[in-house]
Amino acid sequence: MTTKTVSLEEKVEAKQYVLLCFLTLLNVMNFVDRQLLASFANFIVPDLELTNAQFGLLTGLVFIAFYAVMGLFMGALADMVHRPRLIAFGLTLWSLLTAASGAAKGFVSMAIPRMFIGVGESALTPTAMSMLADRFPATRLGFASGFYYLGVPVGVGVSLLVAGYLGPAIGWRNCFYALGARCFARCCDAFCQRDSSQTFVSSDR
Numbered sequence: 001m002t003t004k005t006v007s008l009e010e011k012v013e014a015k016q017y018v019l020l021c022f023l024t025l026l027n028v029m030n031f032v033d034r035q036l037l038a039s040f041a042n043f044i045v046p047d048l049e050l051t052n053a054q055f056g057l058l059t060g061l062v063f064i065a066f067y068a069v070m071g072l073f074m075g076a077l078a079d080m081v082h083r084p085r086l087i088a089f090g091l092t093l094w095s096l097l098t099a100a101s102g103a104a105k106g107f108v109s110m111a112i113p114r115m116f117i118g119v120g121e122s123a124l125t126p127t128a129m130s131m132l133a134d135r136f137p138a139t140r141l142g143f144a145s146g147f148y149y150l151g152v153p154v155g156v157g158v159s160l161l162v163a164g165y166l167g168p169a170i171g172w173r174n175c176f177y178a179l180g181a182r183c184f185a186r187c188c189d190a191f192c193q194r195d196s197s198q199t200f201v202s203s204d205r
Contacts, residue, residue: 016135019193020144023128024151026091026190029183030121031155032162033098034063036179037114039163043172044110054107062111067118075126083127084193090123091183091190099180102173131195 037044038059045055078086097113097120104110128148136144166175 012136012140019135020132020147022190022193023132024148026087026124026186027128027148027151028155028158029179029186030094030124031152032159033094033117033155033179033183034121035156035159036098036162036176037101037110039159040167040172040175043163043167047172048104048106048110050107058107058110058114062114063118065118066115067122070119070122071126074123075130078123078127078130082195083131084190084195086123086127087193088190090120090127091186092120093117094120095180095183097180098183099177102176102180 041055044050050058074086074090094117097117101110101113101117104113129145132144132148133141162175162179163172166178170178
């Protein structure tokens with residue numbers, strides 16, 4: 001990882017905003033993927049013959065337990081490894097498992113991918129925030145963080161649109177396949193990002 005020292009007054013380079021937009025896009029895809037199961041509840045519950053308790057576990061504990069625990073591990077790992085490649089790994093994992101979710105036949109075959117989707121998705125936010133903190137000075141970091149977290153409501157909204165418009169047209173399984181393929185297509189972009197940082201210092205020193 002290369003490091004560059006710049007003044008706090010120096011303008012943030014345009015490529016850093018490009019990176020911010022890319023990470024935000026990944027966050028949108030992250031929350032589309034996370035919310036899609038709940039958005040398709042009316043399709044999935046009868047198709048897989050799930051009880052209310054089973055569906056609650058799939059949308060809650062099964063995912064959240066793995067996501068929360070692995071988020072701590074991924075955050076520590078982001079301090080030690082090539083961060084874009086860590087994002088690429090997580091993105092590959094959750095993409096393949098999202099597609100696998102579309103082939104589920106019951107509770108267990110849906111629960112197993114959901115567990116490891118949580119592992120894959122847990123890599124994104126701690127790593128992305130670490131990268132943004134290196135690319136933006138303290139005076140711009142609030143904006144960068146807020147822009148990145150736009151991915152949460154936008155992703156949830158997009159998942160509802162997918163369920164409302166694409167679901168009846170192509171079925172919930174094909175939506176999961178398509179989302180997995182779409183996310184996987186971004187893996188190469190993430191893998192090829194440079195892992196560089198800037199150290200921002202005050203110009204009056």
